[in-house]
Amino acid sequence: MSQTWQTVLLSLATSLIVSFLTFVLGLKSGKNQTDRAKLQNLYKNLYSHFSELKESLQYDRPKSWESYKKVERGLYSIEYYPPVKELKRTGDLLFIKKKIADNALSLELQIVNYSYELMKHIPEIHAAFISNMGVYKEGYIFKKYQKNGDEKAHFETANPKRCNTFWPKNYCLLYNREETEKLFQQMQKQDDALTAIEFTCDGNPADYSVRIYPEGIKIGWREYVDYIFLWLEKNVNGYTELCSRKKSLILQIDKLNKKLERKAKEPVGFWETIIGAFADMFR
Known part of the structure; x- marks a missing residue:
């Protein structure tokens, strides 16, 4: 095969690969744009929820389980669903980045359980x-x-x-x-x-x-x-530890809210789009 044909075929292959990658990235970017509003709303609501929890701790009026949605599970069984737990129940938590979702679920549980411990005394x-x-x-x-x-x-x-x-x-x-x-x-x-x-x-x-x-x-x-x-x-019992635990919880809220704020502004970043597009190719 002549040098000219090799050059033509190489150029054609390169063009096809670039076109394909552009097509894949375009599809992924379009899907991300479709999901953007929903993701922004989810992250924004989580940010608002944890901001309220922080304020309730700062004003020494912590939110309790009873502050949230109540679901009767039977004649004598009641379960409460604060916002993050409710997102898990509905499946919407799956749309949140896993590390953030796990952190939010754990922190919410810590805070409402802390409130229970305060009130029981x-x-x-x-x-x-x-x-x-x-x-x-x-x-x-x-x-x-x-x-x-x-x-x-x-x-x-x-x-x-x-x-x-x-x-x-x-x-x-x-x-x-x-x-x-x-x-x-x-x-x-x-x-x-x-x-x-x-x-x-x-x-x-x-x-x-x-x-x-x-x-x-x-x-x-x-x-x-x-x-x-x-x-x-x-x-x-445990009074001194209960008094000091509030500061730790507020610091954890601040750390989580920084992540939620960033994700509310830009739910899917550039590199997430690139990596996600390539991952979708091999699924």
Whole structure:
């Protein structure tokens, strides 16, 4: 075969290969464009979900299993489905990059289980407030609601200033010493506009509640807060670890959200398209 024909055939083969590869890449790129809107929506919703979880942790009102979709599995069986678990149930989680999907599913489970652990200690946190009645001025009362048979489940200090406004807070704030100190310091600094502090848990009416009125305690706010936290450290199992775990979870959320943000902006990158196109050729 002459040199000319070799050159022609080589050129033709090269042209065919390039055309074929261009065709394959075009098909893959077109498919990616079709899937783009759906993938962007999935990643965006996950980013929003974990941003909400982060905010709930920061404000010491963590999301619980009961915050999410409830499915009855039988007469006495109920299962809850937060967003990532729901995506797994519907199969939509398969469209998410596997490492991100696995991370999201694991982290969501850690957070809602952490919330459960915090809330299961609410009776003990409530007990801290009524463990030493000597710190309160005369006139404190216990109230009883039909929902909870515990006669000491609802406590109010004396109200010498006839205060009728209060800051509603969740008992989970008591896992955050710094914010608790700020709250009591703020109450102490008030002049004319007096506001009490009320700790409650979920429920209507709540299973437990404590209302601390201005000048309802005999000792200073700092000594009072020191006493409460010392009692919690001694009497709540794993209390110190529960207090510190929140920071770790927030850091994990931040790390995951960076990935989700990138994928929401560009669900399928250039190199993923190239690799995916070649992988499809051999399937």
